Amino acid sequence: MSEAVLMQGNEAAVEGAIAAGMRFFAGYPITPSTEIAEGSAVRLPQVGGKFIQMEDELASIAAVLGASAAGMKAMTATSGPGFSLMQENIGYGAMAEIPCVIVDVQRAGPSTGLATSPAQGDYMQARWGTHGDHPVIALSPSSVRETYTLIIRAFNLAEKYRTPVIFLMDEIVGHMREGVELPKPSDLIINRRKMSFHDGANKQAYYVPEGRYVPAMKPFGQGERYNITGNAHDASGFPTNSHEIAGRLVGRLLDKVERNADDITRVEEYAMDDAETAVVCFGGTARAVMSAVLEARRAGKKVGMFRPVTVWPFPEKQLCRRLPQLKSILMVEHNHGQMLLELRRAVGRDRPVHFLGRIDGTVISPQDILAKLEEMEATDDAE
Amino acid sequence: MRFAGSGGQGVILASVIFAEAAVISGLETVQSQAYGPEARGGVSRAETVLSREQIWYSRVTRPDFLLALTQDSLDSYARSLAEGAIVMADDSLVVPEGLDRGRVISVPILRTAGETVGKAFTANIVAVGAINRALRLFEPETLTEAVRRHVPAGTEELNQKALAAGEALITPEMSEAFAQKWE
Numbered sequence: 001m002s003e004a005v006l007m008q009g010n011e012a013a014v015e016g017a018i019a020a021g022m023r024f025f026a027g028y029p030i031t032p033s034t035e036i037a038e039g040s041a042v043r044l045p046q047v048g049g050k051f052i053q054m055e056d057e058l059a060s061i062a063a064v065l066g067a068s069a070a071g072m073k074a075m076t077a078t079s080g081p082g083f084s085l086m087q088e089n090i091g092y093g094a095m096a097e098i099p100c101v102i103v104d105v106q107r108a109g110p111s112t113g114l115a116t117s118p119a120q121g122d123y124m125q126a127r128w129g130t131h132g133d134h135p136v137i138a139l140s141p142s143s144v145r146e147t148y149t150l151i152i153r154a155f156n157l158a159e160k161y162r163t164p165v166i167f168l169m170d171e172i173v174g175h176m177r178e179g180v181e182l183p184k185p186s187d188l189i190i191n192r193r194k195m196s197f198h199d200g201a202n203k204q205a206y207y208v209p210e211g212r213y214v215p216a217m218k219p220f221g222q223g224e225r226y227n228i229t230g231n232a233h234d235a236s237g238f239p240t241n242s243h244e245i246a247g248r249l250v251g252r253l254l255d256k257v258e259r260n261a262d263d264i265t266r267v268e269e270y271a272m273d274d275a276e277t278a279v280v281c282f283g284g285t286a287r288a289v290m291s292a293v294l295e296a297r298r299a300g301k302k303v304g305m306f307r308p309v310t311v312w313p314f315p316e317k318q319l320c321r322r323l324p325q326l327k328s329i330l331m332v333e334h335n336h337g338q339m340l341l342e343l344r345r346a347v348g349r350d351r352p353v354h355f356l357g358r359i360d361g362t363v364i365s366p367q368d369i370l371a372k373l374e375e376m377e378a379t380d381d382a383e
Numbered sequence: 384m385r386f387a388g389s390g391g392q393g394v395i396l397a398s399v400i401f402a403e404a405a406v407i408s409g410l411e412t413v414q415s416q417a418y419g420p421e422a423r424g425g426v427s428r429a430e431t432v433l434s435r436e437q438i439w440y441s442r443v444t445r446p447d448f449l450l451a452l453t454q455d456s457l458d459s460y461a462r463s464l465a466e467g468a469i470v471m472a473d474d475s476l477v478v479p480e481g482l483d484r485g486r487v488i489s490v491p492i493l494r495t496a497g498e499t500v501g502k503a504f505t506a507n508i509v510a511v512g513a514i515n516r517a518l519r520l521f522e523p524e525t526l527t528e529a530v531r532r533h534v535p536a537g538t539e540e541l542n543q544k545a546l547a548a549g550e551a552l553i554t555p556e557m558s559e560a561f562a563q564k565w566e
Contacts, residue, residue, distance in 0.1 A: 005406065031420070116418055175416060177412075178413050288439075366440050
């Protein structure tokens with residue numbers, strides 16, 4: 001008998017979150033993310049945590065931010081329509097620097113769309129859904145096992161950079177069941193939130209020493225008085241109308257992610273060392289891409305897969321390192337071309353990027369990708 | 384393997400049970416499903432991929448096996464089978480033209496659940512028992528354990544009865560014939 005257990009992606013998200021220290025979940029069930037709320041409702045009381053079903057998604061994200069400010073690792077899970085409702089407070093979390101994890105198991109939209117069908121149409125919303133210039137970290141898993149390990153990383157990054165982290169799943173991975181052997185939690189380093197009442201000589205809640213980007217987190221409501229606000233604020237946390245302070249604050253928020261992109265961005269590459277064609281994809285789409293790449297390799301074609309695991313910030317450095325060897329690039333995603341825009345921006349105008357997308361709620365198959373690769377070959381030959 | 388029927392008939396659970404049996408046996412497996420927004424009714428479809436090697440693409444494009452519990456699902460999915468695929472259909476269904484009858488196992492799944500087992504909702508487990516015996520996929524103990532892991536506490540005995548009733552639908556001759564075709 002093997003040690004593996006049969007587990008769904010959504011179940012793995014719950015188990016990974018608990019291993020990462022999640023002890024608070026507030027949410028409102030929505031297909032195809034509902035199993036995350038169900039699983040959290042069962043598992044959290046077993047580990048001394050709290051589960052609350054809220055009246056809607058606006059309240060869910062608000063409760064999560066409150067719990068996190070008070071010292072708990074907190075998460076919510078939703079799908080497109082609920083993700084839209086959460087946007088305002090995601091910006092609040094970014095501005096007030098409150099770590100948390102927001103799971104979006106993407107389904108076909110827009111609006112209520114096809115509630116039970118897969119899509120990846122929230123890629124741009126994950127970046128620009130909330131208003132104003134703000135930092136975003138978003139990660140996207142492609143298997144049940146990776147859902148477990150990557151959501152732990154989502155919590156770690158949320159704590160390290162004091163910012164909401166978006167865990168961008170899709171129906172393909174969320175509802176997929178696979179046999180997995182979960183690593184022991186002790187094998188994965190989990191950063192505990194740095195809690196201190198006094199950060200050196202300066203006791204101000206949002207004081208950041210010179211050359212650093214992230215203030216230490218003080219537990220709210222446990223003895224020390226300070227203010228949390230979505231307004232532009234100074235180091236004390238109280239609102240300010242100073243353009244200088246506001247500019248410095250937002251600049252620091254953006255810098256803490258942008259300047260640490262090397263630490264935050266991760267990619268998976270398969271057969272890229274001698275690849276002349278790169279197939280770029282993320283999340284559940286990688287499953288069909290891997291099948292297609294293996295098939296193309298068997299036919300002697302130099303094709304590889306480049307998969308951003310960190311989807312925001314986009315891993316352009318890792319991609320651009322591959323550019324000199326590449327003759328063609330194909331973007332495959334379950335939307336009308338969203339990561340495609342970012343990919344084109346990263347590689348520049350003089351390099352054409354081919355595209356295969358899907359917006360009808362069905363799943364792109366390896367055969368679709370192989371046919372596209374052949375079509376590309378034919379056009380390239382004609383040129 | 385593809386399992387198709389009407390929402391509420393439990394075809395997803397049937398699919399999950401075979402995936403669980405695969406995990407217990409140390410095989411690679413990926414299980415997925417497609418269904419409508421209704422809790423009951425509408426077409427429901429589930430798929431299990433079994434392999435000795437790592438599985439990448441998680442869906443089934445042309446299944447080697449199809450279970451159909453409704454006429455709609457039989458008619459629509461009979462069109463996208465792999466060459467030489469085996470079909471199990473409830474015997475109340477009309478086998479569509481063009482489907483090789485020698486590869487169709489027509490057995491009274493729904494009636495057996497309602498009359499022999501006494502609960503119509505056990506049809507999915509009856510089907511699981513019948514499929515496993517017809518294709519000789521897993522050891523009976525493995526399948527029993529897989530079922531136990533996925534049915535509500537207190538219903539183990541009922542489900543065991545359904546599993547046995549399903550196995551009993553397949554004669555040794557049928558099992559011999561279809562297991563060979565499956566290979």
